[in-house]
Amino acid sequence: MKIDVKQIDAGATQQRGLPPAVFKSPDVFDQECDAVFRSGWVSLASAQQLPNVGDMLPVKIGDASLLVIRNAEEEIGVFHNICRHKAAPLVDSACSKRVLVCPYHRWAYSLDGSLRAAPKYYGNSDEHMSAEDKQDKGLLPVRSVVWWDTIFVNLSGDAEPFEEFIRPLEQQLEGYDPAGLSLVSSTEYQSAANWKLAVDNFLDGYHVPFVHSQAVTVDSILNQDDLFLSDEIIGLRLPTGASDKPAKTDKPLPHFAHLTEENTGTQQWFGIFPNTLLFVDPVWVQLIIVRPEAPDFATETLTIYAANPDAMADEFAMQRQVLSDTLNEVNRQDIELLDKLQFTRTAPEARHSHLVPAWDQVNVRFHQIWLQKMQRAAG
Ligand SMILES: [Fe+2]
Numbered sequence: 001m002k003i004d005v006k007q008i009d010a011g012a013t014q015q016r017g018l019p020p021a022v023f024k025s026p027d028v029f030d031q032e033c034d035a036v037f038r039s040g041w042v043s044l045a046s047a048q049q050l051p052n053v054g055d056m057l058p059v060k061i062g063d064a065s066l067l068v069i070r071n072a073e074e075e076i077g078v079f080h081n082i083c084r085h086k087a088a089p090l091v092d093s094a095c096s097k098r099v100l101v102c103p104y105h106r107w108a109y110s111l112d113g114s115l116r117a118a119p120k121y122y123g124n125s126d127e128h129m130s131a132e133d134k135q136d137k138g139l140l141p142v143r144s145v146v147w148w149d150t151i152f153v154n155l156s157g158d159a160e161p162f163e164e165f166i167r168p169l170e171q172q173l174e175g176y177d178p179a180g181l182s183l184v185s186s187t188e189y190q191s192a193a194n195w196k197l198a199v200d201n202f203l204d205g206y207h208v209p210f211v212h213s214q215a216v217t218v219d220s221i222l223n224q225d226d227l228f229l230s231d232e233i234i235g236l237r238l239p240t241g242a243s244d245k246p247a248k249t250d251k252p253l254p255h256f257a258h259l260t261e262e263n264t265g266t267q268q269w270f271g272i273f274p275n276t277l278l279f280v281d282p283v284w285v286q287l288i289i290v291r292p293e294a295p296d297f298a299t300e301t302l303t304i305y306a307a308n309p310d311a312m313a314d315e316f317a318m319q320r321q322v323l324s325d326t327l328n329e330v331n332r333q334d335i336e337l338l339d340k341l342q343f344t345r346t347a348p349e350a351r352h353s354h355l356v357p358a359w360d361q362v363n364v365r366f367h368q369i370w371l372q373k374m375q376r377a378a379g
Pocket residue numbers: 201207208211212330334
């Protein structure tokens with residue numbers, strides 16, 4: 001189905017959300033790959049998923065196949081996961097190595113992406129490949145940044161500087177020290193739903209006490225504040241820090257170092273357009289990265305951090321386990337729901353939906369951000 005995004009009425013989105021077809025159309029997905037996933041800052045993974053030099057993680061997002069590498073300087077680098085000879089995929093699962101060898105014709109690359117060697121490059125000769133011939137055949141690098149342990153990339157290379165993009169959130173999170181974030185668990189999920197439904201659901205506080213009644217009560221979310229931090233960063237805030245069930249034990253996990261009194265009782269969750277979902281509690285942080293690969297298929301990485309490195313001591317092992325189990329259970333409930341929603345939300349009848357002023361305004365903003373970017377790209 002051909003869809004002209006310029007024909008979508010922004011006013012109707014306020015009341016109905018985006019039209020059903022944009023959650024399943026391959027044509028829209030193709031347009032999104034460029035207008036959303038290649039043009040802006042998108043997240044790929046957590047830096048602590050790659051703790052050691054030589055660690056590599058392949059990730060697909062939109063129509064791009066990428067490779068994250070912890071290089072010899074212990075820094076994170078990102079490249080296209082594509083051999084420079086005939087574009088074969090280099091790595092297809094997480095691994096650790098010092099030299100990256102293409103399985104197709106065994107071209108070998110260093111951790112900095114440079115080409116080291118290509119066998120028998122000059123045919124029937126023992127001569128090694130010259131520096132000159134190697135020079136323009138390194139892996140294609142991708143502009144990247146690590147913020148709050150999250151690896152962001154900009155594929156087009158021409159998005160605004162990351163510091164400017166993230167500044168409104170940086171200000172909102174003043175007083176939280178991300179240097180202490182300590183990895184508790186990282187789990188990958190697959191969802192047979194459109195990526196926008198996953199983001200929409202994360203920013204939907206209304207469903208939380210009903211779908212996740214084991215973790216949150218209705219009363220606890222009644223005082224949620226909507227956050228509109230910039231054209232790309234939105235979220236929710238609970239001033240009373242109510243949904244802290246995972247942390248409620250006799251010996252709670254220690255909170256962020258130097259946290260202000262006010263923030264000790266606050267939970268905030270953010271959608272960083274398009275695919276980064278960040279939940280900040282006084283004692284833990286949850287990062288969900290949604291990576292679409294098709295209109296009805298996305299991979300999600302759910303990473304949980306303790307806010308304070310002291311929480312990694314043995315005495316907190318049980319609390320960390322409870323935290324991780326609880327948040328993963330919540331995510332499983334969401335994915336089960338999303339996979340069913342993919343069928344009904346894409347039915348033509350879904351255009352008769354009624355969004356609620358009291359609850360759905362952050363969702364509405366997400367839909368509008370999407371529409372604005374898509375319409376702008378369509379010219
Ligand atoms: Fe949920």
